[in-house]
Amino acid sequence: EPEVTQTPSHQVTQMGQEVILRCVPISNHLYFYWYRQILGQKVEFLVSFYNNEISEKSEIFDDQFSVERPDGSNFTLKIRSTKLEDSAMYFCATSGGVDQETQYFGPGTRLLVL
Amino acid sequence: AQTVTQSQPEMSVQEAETVTLSCTYDTSESNYYLFWYKQPPSRQMILVIRQEAYKQQNATENRFSVNFQKAAKSFSLKISDSQLGDTAMYFCAPSRGNNNDMRFGAGTRLTVKP
Numbered sequence: 138e139p140e141v142t143q144t145p146s147h148q149v150t151q152m153g154q155e156v157i158l159r160c161v162p163i164s165n166h167l168y169f170y171w172y173r174q175i176l177g178q179k180v181e182f183l184v185s186f187y188n189n190e191i192s193e194k195s196e197i198f199d200d201q202f203s204v205e206r207p208d209g210s211n212f213t214l215k216i217r218s219t220k221l222e223d224s225a226m227y228f229c230a231t232s233g234g235v236d237q238e239t240q241y242f243g244p245g246t247r248l249l250v251l
Numbered sequence: 252a253q254t255v256t257q258s259q260p261e262m263s264v265q266e267a268e269t270v271t272l273s274c275t276y277d278t279s280e281s282n283y284y285l286f287w288y289k290q291p292p293s294r295q296m297i298l299v300i301r302q303e304a305y306k307q308q309n310a311t312e313n314r315f316s317v318n319f320q321k322a323a324k325s326f327s328l329k330i331s332d333s334q335l336g337d338t339a340m341y342f343c344a345p346s347r348g349n350n351n352d353m354r355f356g357a358g359t360r361l362t363v364k365p
Contacts, residue, residue, distance in 0.1 A: 174294075178357075179357045179358055182352035182354065193351060228296060238284045238346065239298060240353060242298075244293075244294075244295050245294055247294075
């Protein structure tokens, strides 16, 4: 069964450093999303992406965040200058194909900012 | 904006018994979709079941079924014949559909006891 994959599974970084989180969508999916989950809290929407542009973004997704699909396969989330409060699990989700409304999640990247 | 309320932070059930998790939401949309996701200790987000708001028939998926009350904006999940592997956080999430964010509730932590 096709799956969404994410790399790395874990990342530790110093405050102020840039990080790039990567996602490989299910092959026929065209809609991409990033969510985050701070430990012990609910899952929060960050951004949706379609046709090489942002469709929607939340108030969390400020100028420190950016997304792109650089090579037609990977979908990336960049955090330019990480803060302590960026420590969270980051989930990529994708949708498309026959069941266009259902989002399928990757396993997540656990980011720790020190 | 959609708000989602899961009023049961924690629940427990004996193996083989039935449990119902509640969810209410607020939306101004006329057409939307509703999802339940399961998050086991691995923190992977796993789709449990989905419901289209325009469908009156309640969705079922093996041991999982929903009670969707559109007028009341209620979307509860029933798990029959509970199994130890059902132990997880369960999140209710309405969505406006393609290319749109899902808004998650705070979750219900379900423990299935042997």
